[in-house]
Amino acid sequence: MPPDIYVDADACPVKPEIFRVAERHGLHVFVVSNGFxxxxxxxxxxxxxxxxxxxxxxxxxxxQARPGDIIVTADxxxxxxxxxxGACVLSPQGKLFxxxxxxxxxxxxxxxxxxxxxxxxxxxxxPFSPRDRSAFLQALHEAILRRQRSMRDQV
Numbered sequence: 001m002p003p004d005i006y007v008d009a010d011a012c013p014v015k016p017e018i019f020r021v022a023e024r025h026g027l028h029v030f031v032v033s034n035g036f037x038x039x040x041x042x043x044x045x046x047x048x049x050x051x052x053x054x055x056x057x058x059x060x061x062x063x064q065a066r067p068g069d070i071i072v073t074a075d076x077x078x079x080x081x082x083x084x085x086g087a088c089v090l091s092p093q094g095k096l097f098x099x100x101x102x103x104x105x106x107x108x109x110x111x112x113x114x115x116x117x118x119x120x121x122x123x124x125x126x127p128f129s130p131r132d133r134s135a136f137l138q139a140l141h142e143a144i145l146r147r148q149r150s151m152r153d154q155v
Contacts, residue, residue, distance in 0.1 A: 002027055003088070003147045006061045008073035009033040013128045014092045014136050018072060019045060021140050030064065032057045068150070070143055076102075088143045092128070094135030096143070 005022055009015060009031045019040060022029045031039055032048045034057055039047055050056045058078040065071055067086030073079055079097040082089040089097040 001151075003069045003144070004065070005029045005070045005072065006065050006087075007031045008057060008061060008071070008075055008078060009037055010035070010057065011074065012072060012092055014072070014133060015039075017133060017137050018140065021137065021144070025144050027144070030061075032061055068147055070140070070147075072140075088147065090136065090139050090143060092136055093132040094137075094139035096139060 002025070005018060005027055007015060007018055007029060010033045012018075015031065015037075018029060019042075021027075022044065023042070027044065029045045030048050031037060031045060032050060034050060034052050036049060037047065039045055048060060050060050055077075058073075058075060058081070061071060061073075061078060062081040062085070065082060065085060065087045069087045071078070071082040071087045071089045072092065073082070073089065074091050076097075079089045079091070080102050083097055083099060083102045091097065095101075
């Protein structure tokens with residue numbers, strides 16, 4: 001069964017790229033957000049608007065995704081949940097979250113949260129760049145190919 005793609009969509013800068021790659025590979029995309037997002041009207045793109053609230057979209061994605069599906073998120077706790085359930089998790093910058101990297105990503109996120117709550121002024125994320133977009137496209141394409149090879153090997 002081909003993977004589905006779950007997009008943590010509220011602040012995702014690569015939705016058009018996801019749609020292009022998903023269409024090329026014939027994959028279903030779930031675009032999950034707390035508010036309305038205008039999307040192309042395609043049968044393989046499904047808008048999922050969840051209730052307002054912290055982590056409601058993350059919870060929906062974590063409950064629906066299966067091992068081998070692809071989750072696109074910049075949210076490190078959601079990435080950790082996705083890795084734990086066996087999904088392929090990518091950041092919009094093309095970073096692959098996996099068993100080897102998720103512990104450090106969580107520790108860094110928690111440290112930065114603690115610093116901010118203690119009054120430290122920290123810089124936010126760097127601006128999204130064309131290089132990030134390109135890295136994401138490459139990572140998504142590779143993730144799909146890995147999944148397809150894995151499915152062939154199981155047959």
